[in-house]
Amino acid sequence: MSDVKKVVLAYSGGLDTSVILKWLQDTYNCEVVTFTADLGQGEEVEPARAKAKAMGVKEIYIDDLREEFVRDFVFPMFRANTIYEGEYLLGTSIARPLIAKRLIEIANETGADAISHGATGKGNDQVRFELGAYALKPGVKVIAPWREWDLTSRETLMAYAQKANIPVDFAKAGKKSPYSMDANLLHISYEGGVLEDTWTEHEEDMWRWSVSPEKAPDVPTYIELTYRKGDIVAIDGVEMTPAQVLTKLNAIGGANGIGRLDIVENRYVGMKSRGCYETPGGTIMLKAHRAIESITLDREVAHLKDELMPKYASLIYNGYWWSPERQMLQTMIDASQEHVNGVVRLKLYKGNVIVTGRKSDDSLFDTRISTFEDDAGAYDQADAGGFIKLNALRMRIAANKGRSPL
Structure with a gap:
């Protein structure tokens, strides 16, 4: 583990990442750089600075990423009308590639040779963080403490924090939240x-x-x-x-x-x-x-977008935001939005x-054609007969050959 000299940690200042910070210092005997992102979570992020300082961290990054988050990640995703499995709007999924990007940027700025996160070995976030990191910096080392240490419960985390004098709000931490949020x-x-x-x-x-x-x-x-x-x-x-x-x-x-x-x-x-x-x-x-x-x-453009959207949604959900296939789809989606x-x-x-x-000034809705009133010759209804017969041709041939569905 001595090959790790400096690691950038995605740090919230809470119990889990505070324990991870100390664990990294003890286990890897390395310098830790902390990165705290303001993505509009509605909680103060500045207290993380004081906690990191108290634990000996010299390089502390606290970044307001709200505009970048919505402009470069949320809005592009919504151009595709993206939902996962018919319902989920991918709120957690779409934040992870931005965090991975910033972790790598900070690693490059500080000369760190590793990054670390607090995602568990059971969830999707470990995949999202790490796929993003490897796509942006192939040789980076990723340290995922939940896959390495023997701290398997909130109680063991609390015990570690107390033994190591980690500055955690124990009054708050001692009251178990009913939800992971x-x-x-x-x-x-x-x-x-x-x-x-x-x-x-x-x-x-x-x-x-x-x-x-x-x-x-x-x-x-x-x-x-x-x-x-x-x-x-x-x-x-x-x-x-x-x-x-x-x-x-x-x-x-x-x-x-x-x-x-x-x-x-x-x-x-x-x-x-x-x-x-x-x-x-x-x-x-x-x-x-x-x-x-x-x-x-256009009708066919809209339908093609709908056909491709589930694939696009799965790419985001599974952590492939930085993949070439997602970028290819994005180029097509963005072109459709002109x-x-x-x-x-x-x-x-x-x-x-x-x-x-x-x-819209760019509307394709033509009231002269779609009206139920007199269209003044804008649409010849007689044209529909030939259109229907041509589309029925293969079914008529099959029926003549005795393949009628009746």
Whole structure:
């Protein structure tokens, strides 16, 4: 282990990563650089600096990555209308490639020869962090303490922290949280506790960002979202940055009971896992983006995007954001968004996102053709007869050969 001289640790300042910091110092006898990311999780990140200093860390990185997160990761993902297994909006998954990227950047800046993370050996995050790291720096060493040490429970972590005089808020740490939670500007995830029984209903007081649909206002909220090349650039006519857009939509959506999800998903490592997710802004974004695409995208382009989306979603979920195949798909998706411009009007009401209008200078919706009234010769209905016969030709031939389905 003496070959590791300096390691960059993804550090939150909590119990787990504080124990990891000390364990790295003791086990590898190396210098540790800490990296704490502000991804909009809603918690103070600066206290991590004081904790790292108290443990002898000399190089401390605390980065506000909210704009980069939404601009370069969340928005590109939503251009593809991405959902995993029909429901999950990938809030945890999409944050990991950015963290991996920054870990490698800091390793290069500081001359570190290793990175470390606090993901366990049972989950998806270890795969996401490490696939990203190897894609960006092939020769980097990755240290995953949960796959190496013998600290297998919260109690053993607490005992290690107390014995090593690790500066952890023991009053807080001593009270076991009923859930394992992860938050960023796109969502909050909840796992563990009563959720490990798939028949037990989630608890109402678990949710942090949203009111229940039953307690949401009795009067709907209307909003208008302005799109430019597939991205939201304004809400109700007010221009905003990507992070500001998502922050605003989270607040509006949460106040209307939007974005709660309770699913059992298939992890990449092979097991099934139940999780609850709170994604108010993302739920609104998905509905609105499909609405603006409905009038601006060619039919076959839209259908091809829908066919490719499950593959794209799996690549993100499984940790392949930095893979050549994801980048290839992204190039195609982004090209499809050139004319996805305009405004979508939504009604938010008691957990529902209802599209009430969409308009665009790039709209392919032609009222002269689609009208039920007199189209003044814009469409010759007689043309449909030949179209139908040509499409029925192979079935007519088969039926003439005695292969009729009746």
